[in-house]
Amino acid sequence: MATDGTADGGLAARTEALESILVEKGYVQPAALDRIISTYERDVGPRNGAQVVARSWTDPDYRERLRADATAAIAELGFGGRQGEHMVAVENTPDEHHLVVCTLCSCYPWPVLGLPPTWYKSPAYRSRAVLDPRGVLADFGVTLPERTRVTVHDSTAEVRYLVVPMRPAGTEGLDESSLAELVTRDAMIGTALL
Amino acid sequence: MATDGTADGGLAARTEALESILVEKGYVQPAALDRIISTYERDVGPRNGAQVVARSWTDPDYRERLRADATAAIAELGFGGRQGEHMVAVENTPDEHHLVVCTLCSCYPWPVLGLPPTWYKSPAYRSRAVLDPRGVLADFGVTLPERTRVTVHDSTAEVRYLVVPMRPAGTEGLDESSLAELVTRDAMIGTALL
Amino acid sequence: MNGAADLGGMMGFGPVAPESDGEYFHAEWERRILALTLAVGAAGRWSIDASRHARESLPPGVYLTSSYYAIWATALERLLVEHGLVGADELAAGRSLRPGEPVPVLDAARVPAVLAAGSPYDRPVAAPASFGVGDRVRTRVIHPSGHTRLPRYARGKAGVVARVHGAHVLPDSSAHGAGEAPQWLYSVRFDGRELWGEGADAGLAVTIEAWEGYLDPA
């Protein structure tokens, strides 16, 4: 796959023409397009997921609800919708590390993580995550202990996975919003540790 | 795969440079290159295989030897060598049709058929021959009777296959060399009938 | 289909190139293709499964040498033409040549609500689930020419049911306009050695979501 920064083969012009066709035919409103873009560039992103993770670290009852029905528990914090209709949260432990991929396309939990990064959609990641996850983690500079098993979740349906990373040591004194600051997007995909 | 007639991305110039490097360094003789090319453009081609097929149609003892050790039987007619060191002949019957492919690259019996055609090396042929051979045959305009089973030989080692097509009806009066005229390259790969 | 999109287990793509947070787009047209794809979906002419099938149906060489939003752009053009919303002549001309069909349109004011609502894919079914958590199952060996969400690397493999999700729309049907045909959906967990053989990481497990029709008891 070419990186998105390479020569676009006329895609800028094709897209502009396509948009004008669809607007002229009355199928789309330009303002709706702007609003979709601003939603995913400004409003919806990994800060949402970080709040879910921090809450689960600090509130044992919430953690139980997240385990039992992640879609509902995430909705409690006001997040949900497109590409997050059916959520599952999986918790990392010293014994088991979770990693999320979509080998077939680019399925990703938009309401909690926003749009997927380019690498998540790349053939390099999609091909290797299920076969050699430790090799993929090495590309991210991550080395797991030998004893830690790796469970890879291939998102082949409309179920979306959120990885709950392990709470870092020495964070006992932090409140929920300070904890949320520590949670990175990659940690919620499983390609980073905290 | 681009057809070989499309823009070559500088391959003509690259090849010319590569040849001059290899000649200057004393690794190859230009006359040897010319001789290799003329061998496979003029001397070695499907007429060789056609002689083998015609002989097997007309000489029952030869046919037995071809069945038992195709490499040796083909060598009787003076054919053998590179990409034909280990030959197997498979005979089409009303019950079983044979088709040859190399899904992994382009293995092909050079001493009896010459160099492979472009389609034989194409992803379209290599991908589909083992899964949907009747669909591939349809691309060649060939329809087999329902009752005819299809056996596809995927040439994954240095063993090379020669398909012996069925002798056409009404050829009882023809001599061996006239029969050889009837045998086409594609019939000896299994993508044509006679 | 066994298209270029079915990448699990393939080799030769080199290392993954990590990228920092917030790098969603690399050109303005990518923003617009994403938004156009979502917005015109409101017309209701095709399902998300049909979109995925349009992308995976690109010739493998094209798929593997295109950026991700370039794949989306080409697939969107094809869907619009196939479903009669835009003419091939209009794409060639780069402008509208006739009035559009009457279709539902996504109103700008409703965008946040529509995105936040999503469109759940679970459906009621009469039949009970055939499998429960802990049951051993084997995925079927299928190679359909149409859309499926059973990846090649996970066909004919034995695993254990890890979750029961309810009944969901079946992509193999929905992608081709053949109805939602909901089936029970399960998470199935495979040992890495079952998928990849003895050379696999001893601590590896992989889960997929599998519809009931993908599974046999094992």
Place this chain on the structure above:
Amino acid sequence: MNGAADLGGMMGFGPVAPESDGEYFHAEWERRILALTLAVGAAGRWSIDASRHARESLPPGVYLTSSYYAIWATALERLLVEHGLVGADELAAGRSLRPGEPVPVLDAARVPAVLAAGSPYDRPVAAPASFGVGDRVRTRVIHPSGHTRLPRYARGKAGVVARVHGAHVLPDSSAHGAGEAPQWLYSVRFDGRELWGEGADAGLAVTIEAWEGYLDPA
């Protein structure tokens, strides 16, 4: 390796385009690349298996968008550099910058004899064959990062030994300069339904050549 060259069962390439006899080349450089590949093989620095591995190791997008002789050209350049016969600087300069290594050279006068002789791949081995014609076997599930000649579609599948070929050079070893490591080689015949499931053509059988190490008794 599970590279782009392992094409059996993949979909999306469209129909096969038949071509008449005698259309071996479509440009003069194709003739020269074929001849150069064969001629420089006489230097003895790599095996035919190493050549195949150099080709299958191309990035999948490159492999699937290159013409066949373009793949050969790129692989030949890589092999020459990897094996120290040509410098990357010389390829960049487009000319020789230093004297060559002393290697065996294919003499023009000997070309017909060398091509007609070939180089057989059968080797004597002490151990008897483990399988005989008619034996049921199952191919192993392997996904090596290096070269193998067991195609993905035929891994983990049950079949019957149809021929015993003698012991042959093992590509999985030879491709990596690790010796010929000969093993018994068999034709194994699979029912189409074993490979492709119930949707397969009922009259289909597929044979592959499989080295003994690819097989378990079944």
